[in-house]
Structure formats: structure tokens, C-alpha cells
Amino acid sequence: MQMDDxxxxxxxxxxxxxxxxVRGLQRMVEDDRYCGDIxxxxxxxxxxxxxxGKVITRNHxxxxxxxxxxxxxxxxxxxTYDEIMDLLYKQIQ
Amino acid sequence: MQMDDxxxxxxxxxxxxxxxxVRGLQRMVEDDRYCGDIxxxxxxxxxxxxxxGKVITRNHxxxxxxxxxxxxxxxxxxxTYDEIMDLLYKQIQ
Amino acid sequence: MQMDDxxxxxxxxxxxxxxxxVRGLQRMVEDDRYCGDIxxxxxxxxxxxxxxGKVITRNHxxxxxxxxxxxxxxxxxxxTYDEIMDLLYKQIQ
Amino acid sequence: MQMDDxxxxxxxxxxxxxxxxVRGLQRMVEDDRYCGDIxxxxxxxxxxxxxxGKVITRNHxxxxxxxxxxxxxxxxxxxTYDEIMDLLYKQIQ
Numbered sequence: 001m002q003m004d005d006x007x008x009x010x011x012x013x014x015x016x017x018x019x020x021x022v023r024g025l026q027r028m029v030e031d032d033r034y035c036g037d038i039x040x041x042x043x044x045x046x047x048x049x050x051x052x053g054k055v056i057t058r059n060h061x062x063x064x065x066x067x068x069x070x071x072x073x074x075x076x077x078x079x080t081y082d083e084i085m086d087l088l089y090k091q092i093q
Numbered sequence: 094m095q096m097d098d099x100x101x102x103x104x105x106x107x108x109x110x111x112x113x114x115v116r117g118l119q120r121m122v123e124d125d126r127y128c129g130d131i132x133x134x135x136x137x138x139x140x141x142x143x144x145x146g147k148v149i150t151r152n153h154x155x156x157x158x159x160x161x162x163x164x165x166x167x168x169x170x171x172x173t174y175d176e177i178m179d180l181l182y183k184q185i186q
Numbered sequence: 187m188q189m190d191d192x193x194x195x196x197x198x199x200x201x202x203x204x205x206x207x208v209r210g211l212q213r214m215v216e217d218d219r220y221c222g223d224i225x226x227x228x229x230x231x232x233x234x235x236x237x238x239g240k241v242i243t244r245n246h247x248x249x250x251x252x253x254x255x256x257x258x259x260x261x262x263x264x265x266t267y268d269e270i271m272d273l274l275y276k277q278i279q
Numbered sequence: 280m281q282m283d284d285x286x287x288x289x290x291x292x293x294x295x296x297x298x299x300x301v302r303g304l305q306r307m308v309e310d311d312r313y314c315g316d317i318x319x320x321x322x323x324x325x326x327x328x329x330x331x332g333k334v335i336t337r338n339h340x341x342x343x344x345x346x347x348x349x350x351x352x353x354x355x356x357x358x359t360y361d362e363i364m365d366l367l368y369k370q371i372q
Contacts, residue, residue, distance in 0.1 A: 057128075
């Protein structure tokens with residue numbers, strides 16, 4: 001992963017917060033909190049993950065994808081198109 | 094949350110696995126793993142979260158929602174319809 | 187489908203607008219419009235469909251689902267839970 | 280939209296089928312069909328739209344996006360990254 005240190009550290013901080021949110025979910029279940037509150041917390045963890053995925057996807061476009069398309073290698077370009085479609089539409093599932 | 098102990102423990106195990114998956118994501122970022130692999134891992138954490146949400150949603154329908162609709166209290170029923178729609182469509186966002 | 191006439195007519199109007207949006211998409215493709223504009227139009231048709239689905243889902247909760255849960259028939263309740271989960275999570279796919 | 284005639288015609292056929300599906304939805308509502316059947320039909324129209332969007336997105340990557348990234352024009356590349364992210368994540372909403 002081609003990524004400058006600041007961006008990498010920012011992503012790690014996002015992931016540590018998400019880890020904390022998941023532990024928070026565990027406490028909510030242990031404390032028998034209302035289902036609706038737990039489902040709302042799950043939705044916010046999903047939102048945080050989606051936001052993290054967007055940062056990494058953008059970085060991927062700017063680095064690996066751009067390098068592959070600029071290389072002029074048609075096979076590399078085809079593989080890159082396949083990969084982008086797969087990665088992005090998997091995030092919709 | 095009205096839930097029997099076995100189901101609660103099964104959800105806690107799911108959430109502990111998700112916590113482990115998120116820590117795995119952190120290591121992948123620290124190890125500069127390929128963006129595509131990291132994005133795929135994010136998708137599988139999303140999938141685990143969605144599956145956990147489905148178990149809790151089903152339980153919610155079988156308990157709180159059913160009690161509210163059977164109570165005959167029209168205000169309680171209205172609030173329940175609002176809540177189900179909000180909870181479920183938030184999981185789509 | 188238990189639905190009063192006004193609500194049914196409002197849904198039919200939504201669907202006629204969506205039909206018009208889809209024909210608009212056809213013209214955009216015939217006119218070789220920019221891909222990004224076409225993709226944005228697809229997103230707005232999806233949004234209209236989701237909004238229509240929400241109205242019908244809410245109506246379903248208020249009628250068939252409530253009747254089934256109030257009937258006290260446990261098999262009917264089980265089938266209803268299965269159906270709600272299937273219908274709603276299919277809209278996420 | 281840079282697209283060969285066969286691909287354009289194939290997309291037009293998809294959109295005509297979707298138009299037919301939407302008219303089918305109108306008839307189902309007029310005939311007071313069961314809500315669950317109508318919601319399932321909405322989901323299949325959503326699926327057809329998503330599949331059509333994927334074909335156009337792939338074509339967009341292979342043409343406009345590739346041209347912009349190969350142009351070496353950094354502003355064009357930035358606009359292209361913004362656009363891809365916007366187009367794709369809008370399809371998730």
C-alpha cells in the first residue's frame with residue numbers, strides 16, 4: 001500500500017476508534033440494553049467502516065490504479081478495471 | 094433487550110470475532126498490505142456486522158415489536174412502526 | 187394488499203414518474219450523454235424506487251404484519267418474521 | 280459517452296426491460312397484489328438497475344477515466360478521482 005505516514009496514522013486512528021465502538025457494543029449486549037440502541041450503534045460502526053473504506057479506496061485510485069493505467073500495459077489495465085469493479089461493488093453488498 | 098442467555102452469548106462471540114477482525118485490519122495497515130486486500134477485509138467486517146444486526150433485528154421483532162403490536166395501544170403501535178422503519182433503513186445507509 | 191385508495195393512487199403516481207425517469211435514461215443513452223450524468227440519473231431512479239418501497243413496507247407492517255402478530259397464531263407469527271427479514275434485507279442487496 | 284454501438288444497444292435493451300418491469304409494478308398495485316410480491320418486484324428492478332449501472336461504470340473507467348489519468352494533467356486526475364468516488368458511493372445510498 002503506497003500511502004504517506006500521516007494518512008496511514010489517520011487510518012489507524014479510525015480503526016482503533018472502531019475497535020472501541022465494537023467493544024462498546026459488547027458492553028451494551030452484556031448490559032441488556034434496548035435492541036434499538038444496539039442496532040443504532042451497529043449502524044454507526046458500519047458508517048465508520050464505510051468512511052475508512054472510502055479513504056483507502058481513494059488512495060488506491062491515486063496510486064496503484066493510476067500507475068497501472070499509465071503503464072500502457074493493456075493486461076494490467078484490464079486487471080485493474082476488474083479489481084476496481086469487484087472492490088467497489090463488494091462494498092455495496 | 095429480551096433475549097435468552099444462549100442467544101446473547103452467541104452475539105457476544107460474534108462481536109468478539111469482529112473486534113479481532115478490526116485488530117487484524119490495523120495490522121494489515123501497519124504492515125502496508127495491498128489496498129485491495131485491506132478493502133476486502135473491510136467488506137468482510139461489514140458482512141459480519143450485518144449478520145449480527147440481522148440476529149438482533151429478528152429478536153427485536155419477536156419480542157418488543159410483537160408485545161407492542163399485541164398491546165392494542167395504537168400510539169405504541171405507531172411508535173413501533175416508526176422505529177422499525179428507521180432502524181432497518183438506517184442499516185441500508 | 188390492504189391499502190386505502192388515496193395511498194394506492196399516490197404509489198401509482200410514484201411508479202409512473204419512475205417509468206418516465208427510465209424513459210429519460212433511454213434518451214440519455216441514445217443521445218450519448220456523459221456517463222457520469224447517466225450514472226447520476228440511475229442513482230436517482232434507485233432513490234425513487236427505495237422511497238416507494240418504504241411506503242409499501244410501512245403499509246405492510248401496519249396491515250398484514252400486525253394482523254398476523256395479533257392473531258396469536260405462532261406459525262403465522264413465525265412466517266411473518268421470516269418474511270419481514272427476507273423482504274427488508276433483500277432491499278439492502 | 281464513448282461506447283461502441285453494440286454495447287449501447289445492449290444497455291438500451293436493459294433499460295426497455297426495466298421500463299417494462301416498472302409498468303408491471305403498476306399493474307400489481309392496480310390489481311391489489313400482496314405487498315410482499317410487490318416489494319420483491321421492486322427489489323428485482325433495483326437489481327436490474329444496479330447491473331446496468333455496473334456496465335456503464337466499467338465503460339466509464341475504460342474510456343473517460345483512463346484518458347484523464349493518462350493525460351498527465353494533475354487537475355484532470357483530481358477531478359476524475361473526485362468523480363469516481365462520488366458516482367460510486369452515491370450508488371450505495
